[in-house]
Amino acid sequence: MIDFNYETEFVLDNEEAIANWISKAITSENKTEGEINYIFCDDDYLHKINLEHLSHDTLTDIISFDYTMGNEISGDMFISVERVKDNAIDFNVSFEEELKRVMVHGILHYCGYKDKTEADALLMRTKEDEKIAMFHVEQ
Template sequence: MIQFNYETNFKLESEEIIQSWISACIELYGFSEGELNYIFCDDDYLLKLNVEFLEHDTLTDIISFDYTMGKLISGDIFISVERVHENAKLFSQTIDNELHRVMIHGVLHYMGFKDKTERDKEVMRIEEDKCLDLINA
């Protein structure tokens, strides 16, 4: 089950479409959907989590807590809507495209994709694009 929670003045326009898209991406990689919770928040909210749980005193667009067991994808994905808007401008993307990229980025981490090395980042970007093609089709 995929749920969306809002801790800021933001709401997804098409929750059902996005739920279906995320489910399709999970199935594409041979995984099953468990409990996924998306929490949309602001920079301050996410910064507090970053300091408390990761000991990083920096702004970020996403923090994910992975509860995946085997092939059952589960976790909590916190997304700063403010960072998404800033990054969309920075990377000349639409807000929707940047938001979708961040949303699927967390799920891809749960499936084992990393982004620590330059090669890992390249692979992650390819997989993100593959998933984005599904929602943009």
């Protein structure tokens, strides 16, 4: 089950399409869908979580809490809409494209992909592109 929660003014206008796409991304990695919660918030909200739970005094676009057990993907993903907007400008992509990248990035972490080394980051980016392309096929 994929659920969307809002702690800011932002609201997805295509929740069903996004949920279907995330489900397909999970299935394409030979995983099953558990409970996945996306919580959209602002920088202040996410900064507090970063300080309280990770002791990081920085802004970030996403913090995810992974509750995956075996092949069943589950977790809570907190996404700063402000960071995504700024990153979209920095990376010269649309807000929608950057949001999809961040959303699927969390899912890929739950699937076991890492991004700490250069090789892992390259594989993660390839997987993100692959999953984003799946959304465009749906439209």
